[in-house]
Amino acid sequence: xxxxxxxxxxxxxxxxxxxxxxxxxxxxxxxxxxxxxxxxxxxxxxxxxxxxxxxxxxxxxxxxxxxxxxxxxxxxxxxxxxxxxxxxxxxxxxxxxxxxxxxxxxxxxxxxxxxxxxxxxxxxxxxxxxxxxxxxxxxxxxxxxxxxxxxxxxxxxxxxxxxxxxxxxxxxxxxxxxxxxxxxxxxxxxxxxxxxxxxxxxxxxxxxxxxxxxxxxxxxxxxxxxxxxxxxxxxxxxxxxxxxxxxxxxxxxxxxxxxxxxxxxxxxxxxxxxxxxxxxxxxxxxxxxxxxxxxxxxxxxxxxxxxxxxxxxxxxxxxxxxxxxxxxxxxxxxxxxxxxxxxxxxxxxxxxxxxxxxxxxxxxxxxxxxxxxxxxxxxxxxxxxxxxxxxxxxxxxxxxxxxxxxxxxxxxxxxxxxxxxxxxxxxxxxxxxxxxxxxxxxxxxxxxxxxxxxxxxxxxxxxxxxxxxxxxxxxxxxxxxxxxxxxxxxxxxxxxxxxxxxxxxxxxxxxxxxxxxxxxxxxxxxxxxxxxxxxxxxxxxxxxxxxxxxxxxxxxxxxxxxxxxxxxxxxxxxxxxxxxxxxxxxxxxxxxxxxxxxxxxxxxxxxxxxxxxxx
Amino acid sequence: xxxxxxxxxxxxxxxxxxxxxxxxxxxxxxxxxxxxxxxxxxxxxxxxxxxxxxxxxxxxxxxxxxxxxxxxxxxxxxxxxxxxxxxxxxxxxxxxxxxxxxxxxxxxxxxxxxxxxxxxxxxx
Numbered sequence: 001x002x003x004x005x006x007x008x009x010x011x012x013x014x015x016x017x018x019x020x021x022x023x024x025x026x027x028x029x030x031x032x033x034x035x036x037x038x039x040x041x042x043x044x045x046x047x048x049x050x051x052x053x054x055x056x057x058x059x060x061x062x063x064x065x066x067x068x069x070x071x072x073x074x075x076x077x078x079x080x081x082x083x084x085x086x087x088x089x090x091x092x093x094x095x096x097x098x099x100x101x102x103x104x105x106x107x108x109x110x111x112x113x114x115x116x117x118x119x120x121x122x123x124x125x126x127x128x129x130x131x132x133x134x135x136x137x138x139x140x141x142x143x144x145x146x147x148x149x150x151x152x153x154x155x156x157x158x159x160x161x162x163x164x165x166x167x168x169x170x171x172x173x174x175x176x177x178x179x180x181x182x183x184x185x186x187x188x189x190x191x192x193x194x195x196x197x198x199x200x201x202x203x204x205x206x207x208x209x210x211x212x213x214x215x216x217x218x219x220x221x222x223x224x225x226x227x228x229x230x231x232x233x234x235x236x237x238x239x240x241x242x243x244x245x246x247x248x249x250x251x252x253x254x255x256x257x258x259x260x261x262x263x264x265x266x267x268x269x270x271x272x273x274x275x276x277x278x279x280x281x282x283x284x285x286x287x288x289x290x291x292x293x294x295x296x297x298x299x300x301x302x303x304x305x306x307x308x309x310x311x312x313x314x315x316x317x318x319x320x321x322x323x324x325x326x327x328x329x330x331x332x333x334x335x336x337x338x339x340x341x342x343x344x345x346x347x348x349x350x351x352x353x354x355x356x357x358x359x360x361x362x363x364x365x366x367x368x369x370x371x372x373x374x375x376x377x378x379x380x381x382x383x384x385x386x387x388x389x390x391x392x393x394x395x396x397x398x399x400x401x402x403x404x405x406x407x408x409x410x411x412x413x414x415x416x417x418x419x420x421x422x423x424x425x426x427x428x429x430x431x432x433x434x435x436x437x438x439x440x441x442x443x444x445x446x447x448x449x450x451x452x453x454x455x456x457x458x459x460x461x462x463x464x465x466x467x468x469x470x471x472x473x474x475x476x477x478x479x480x481x482x483x484x485x486x487x488x489x490x491x492x493x494x495x496x497x498x499x500x501x502x503x504x505x506x507x508x509x510x511x512x513x514x515x516x517x518x519x520x521x522x523x524x525x526x527x528x529x530x531x532x533x534x535x536x537x538x539x540x541x542x543x544x545x546x547x548x549x550x551x552x553x554x555x556x557x558x559x560x561x562x563x564x565x566x567x568x569x570x571x572x573x574x575x576x577x578x579x580x581x582x583x584x585x586x587x588x589x590x591x592x593x594x595x596x597x598x599x600x601x602x603x604x605x606x607x608x609x610x611x612x613x614x615x
Numbered sequence: 616x617x618x619x620x621x622x623x624x625x626x627x628x629x630x631x632x633x634x635x636x637x638x639x640x641x642x643x644x645x646x647x648x649x650x651x652x653x654x655x656x657x658x659x660x661x662x663x664x665x666x667x668x669x670x671x672x673x674x675x676x677x678x679x680x681x682x683x684x685x686x687x688x689x690x691x692x693x694x695x696x697x698x699x700x701x702x703x704x705x706x707x708x709x710x711x712x713x714x715x716x717x718x719x720x721x722x723x724x725x726x727x728x729x730x731x732x733x734x735x736x737x738x739x
Contacts, residue, residue, distance in 0.1 A: 002665070037638075038636070052625065199667070200670070213687070
């Protein structure tokens with residue numbers, strides 16, 4: 001586990017880490033030169049059939065070919081994808097945090113604060129000098145400026161008495177600033193520890209169950225080679241399974257490199273035989289995920305239809321011939337009824353999802369507003385259900401906007417209001433595109449278990465408001481982080497603009513993911529936010545200048561910022577833009593941001609951000 | 616090894632293959648050692664800095680050197696030895712015995728090749 005202190009991070013030689021990664025990268029072609037000598041000069045040259053022909057000669061040539069192939073796969077899978085890419089990614093990630101660390105530590109020291117406490121949860125406190133300065137009527141100029149008073153000059157007694165009278169305000173303001181820096185420092189260290197742990201896990205995982213090497217020639221060769229060949233044919237599927245189940249610890253970029261290293265036949269076989277592993281995996285290209293997810297969706301629907309028909313048939317028999325309790329899997333009629341309802345609900349949800357992404361002819365459906373196809377990047381019926389659907393292909397689009405909805409979001413919304421919002425954003429990006437050929441893909445990301453309610457409800461222990469609980473956002477952070485990395489890894493455009501747009505609790509999800517695991521985004525748009533878990537935009541790791549916030553004047557959310565500083569407040573430090581309210585109802589005004597009433601204000605601004613025309 | 620209904624061999628050509636196999640073995644080992652030495656040095660610095668990456672990198676590099684690059688270079692070496700025995704005997708060798716190469720290694724054809732290590736292998 002990463003145990004870096006902030007000083008360790010500050011002093012880390014990231015350039016050397018990157019240089020070593022490049023050494024591993026360049027080692028690969030040097031080794032391939034050697035394997036090519038074996039293929040060309042030995043198998044195809046001195047040891048060709050022309051010079052050496054017999055059963056054994058054939059076997060030796062095959063053996064050299066197998067050994068060479070194994071080493072080439074190892075060079076790709078381990079030296080390149082695992083070691084080199086891990087080092088290069090770690091160097092980039094740690095260097096980015098180093099830059100932020102330098103900035104925040106500079107501010108901490110310049111303002112006379114000190115860093116104390118545990119390296120996994122630093123505190124930023126007053127230095128003795130700052131404490132003394134405030135309470136001995138000689139506060140620093142920056143602090144006086146923050147509360148709007150003049151710094152006492154010289155030995156003027158009246159000036160100093162005024163400063164003493166402002167002591168509590170000064171101390172309070174200084175503690176607010178300390179808190180901002182503390183949040184920022186903690187976010188930087190959290191992301192740095194996370195990047196370090198991820199890199200270590202990727203390197204450790206590669207050694208866990210590597211494929212065997214070919215047996216060496218000798219008396220036992222014939223007995224061992226068949227086992228080796230069998231294991232070889234199963235290795236790709238085993239690796240895919242480990243990636244899908246989280247056992248490989250590869251980053252989405254590494255998954256993408258691995259996927260690209262497979263042959264067309266291997267990729268097609270994985271999609272056909274294991275679509276459940278391919279479909280949800282970040283780092284696999286969108287086209288492949290879409291094909292796999294549609295196959296899984298069809299299979300799930302067929303399976304549900306079969307089970308529903310079986311239960312209905314059994315229940316009909318029970319009703320015709322008396323109670324018949326326990327006849328079907330030991331279940332009573334009432335239990336079957338309950339199971340039937342659950343299955344029918346799942347069937348309806350999946351049927352709606354299928355209808356959303358598929359047209360009447362069984363082809364991918366097209367959103368009429370922009371002419372873009374829908375892509376299914378993931379779904380799940382567990383709990384409230386999850387779904388990730390894109391309008392347009394993120395891999396080929398110039399811009400990608402992923403919309404993270406808030407409280408109440410669930411699979412059921414894929415054909416409802418949340419998809420309508422995503423479609424509105426897709427349309428806005430289309431109509432505001434700087435040129436007609438510039439495509440924006442808009443993703444509806446319901447990839448997390450969202451809170452069910454924002455209003456108090458009574459549970460067994462008393463009143464509860466799930467949207468006040470940051471746990472839902474914390475649980476979503478890793479998945480959202482991975483999703484953004486996957487989009488970046490599979491994009492065919494190096495300079496694609498990637499935006500995360502959150503609404504309400506969705507902004508908390510984005511904020512916590514950005515501050516803890518980090519998100520690979522160019523812009524964050526925080527709409528009607530109850531807070532992002534941090535005090536300033538600086539702590540979100542994408543640069544405060546790339547953080548955008550809006551809350552209309554009548555929205556109830558401005559009174560319920562329970563997850564930290566209001567991003568639309570001046571002190572948060574984001575770019576604030578206007579959105580129109582409709583009437584004076586504070587509840588309904590929380591949900592008007594994608595209505596026509598906001599088209600010329602907030603919607604236009606969001607479209608300009610998403611298409612890279614602001615900032 | 617399987618028997619042969621057809622058998623033709625040009626021993627000199629096979630010896631040339633052996634020379635390439637031994638050379639590849641040696642090149643892979645040498646370049647890998649250089650890489651791993653550099654990796655170990657940085658891994659130690661990263662360990663000292665409290666990173667999780669440092670220890671993981673050190674273990675990964677050693678694993679690569681011994682098990683993967685090392686495994687491949689060993690296969691090049693043993694295949695070369697096997698072929699050398701075939702070429703020297705100018706017959707098909709059904710039951711490969713590394714001891715045969717150990718005695719062959721003392722000849723002028725492969726000077727400096729460590730025939731003395733053959734006895735450490737299970738098929739000696």
